[in-house]
Amino acid sequence: MDGGGVDTGTTAAWMEKHRQMYERATRHPFTVSIRDGTVDMSAFKRWLSQDYLFVREFVAFIASVLLKCCKQEDSSDMEIILGGVASISDEISWFKNEATRWGVNLASVSPLKANLEYHRFLQSFTEPEVSYVVAVTTFWIIETVYQDSFGFCIQDGNRTPPELLGTCQRWGSAGFRQYCQSLQSIVDRCLANAPADAVKSAEEAFIRVLELEIGFWEMSSSQS
Numbered sequence: 186m187d188g189g190g191v192d193t194g195t196t197a198a199w200m201e202k203h204r205q206m207y208e209r210a211t212r213h214p215f216t217v218s219i220r221d222g223t224v225d226m227s228a229f230k231r232w233l234s235q236d237y238l239f240v241r242e243f244v245a246f247i248a249s250v251l252l253k254c255c256k257q258e259d260s261s262d263m264e265i266i267l268g269g270v271a272s273i274s275d276e277i278s279w280f281k282n283e284a285t286r287w288g289v290n291l292a293s294v295s296p297l298k299a300n301l302e303y304h305r306f307l308q309s310f311t312e313p314e315v316s317y318v319v320a321v322t323t324f325w326i327i328e329t330v331y332q333d334s335f336g337f338c339i340q341d342g343n344r345t346p347p348e349l350l351g352t353c354q355r356w357g358s359a360g361f362r363q364y365c366q367s368l369q370s371i372v373d374r375c376l377a378n379a380p381a382d383a384v385k386s387a388e389e390a391f392i393r394v395l396e397l398e399i400g401f402w403e404m405s406s407s408q409s
């Protein structure tokens with residue numbers, strides 16, 4: 186069917202339909218300030234410590250996506266999702282190293298309001314009533330917002346400070362882009378076979394993630 190196949194499905198249609206909000210999430214003044222080299226380092230450190238807490242919550246979320254995947258009749262997506270579980274362990278180590286490097290004490294960090302709101306959203310996926318298609322859609326768009334945001338920071342014309350390039354590479358790399366595209370293919374295939382009400386719920390989750398991501402960047406830049 187596809188040659189890469191990620192531009193033709195429902196997900197691409199949603200990205201177009203909700204383009205304005207997608208761009209508010211992926212071209213936020215905070216990440217654009219990283220690319221411009223004007224980033225406020227106290228905001229960067231706040232983002233780093235808050236995202237560490239986010240990622241710890243994200244572990245349980247990915248585990249719930251994996252569990253829903255394994256319960257499908259066709260569990261062939263399992264290996265891709267499992268790759269996400271495997272890389273999160275490395276990610277937690279990365280946050281700890283990075284925090285040490287920036288003098289951030291992770292033990293004393295508590296989640297700010299927008300982070301807590303995101304935690305509650307992620308926690309709702311552990312309910313068995315939430316379908317696999319909605320969960321995997323959510324997983325895909327969460328990862329894609331970071332891929333697109335940080336990918337932009339390493340594209341042509343960037344003035345990203347060298348000491349932040351490692352962060353940008355983590356989510357902006359070609360390898361991570363490929364991973365997001367694999368997820369996107371899974372999502373499009375699942376959506377093509379899903380009942381209309383599930384497709385509607387998945388689109389609502391897609392929009393909700395964009396709102397939560399915008400809120401997360403806002404929180405990082407202004408401690409709201």
Ligand SMILES: Cc1ncc(CO)c(N)n1
Pocket residue numbers: 236239240327328330331398401
């Ligand atoms: C808030 C947030 N969204 C997405 C990702 C991508 O893993 C992350 N680390 N944090």
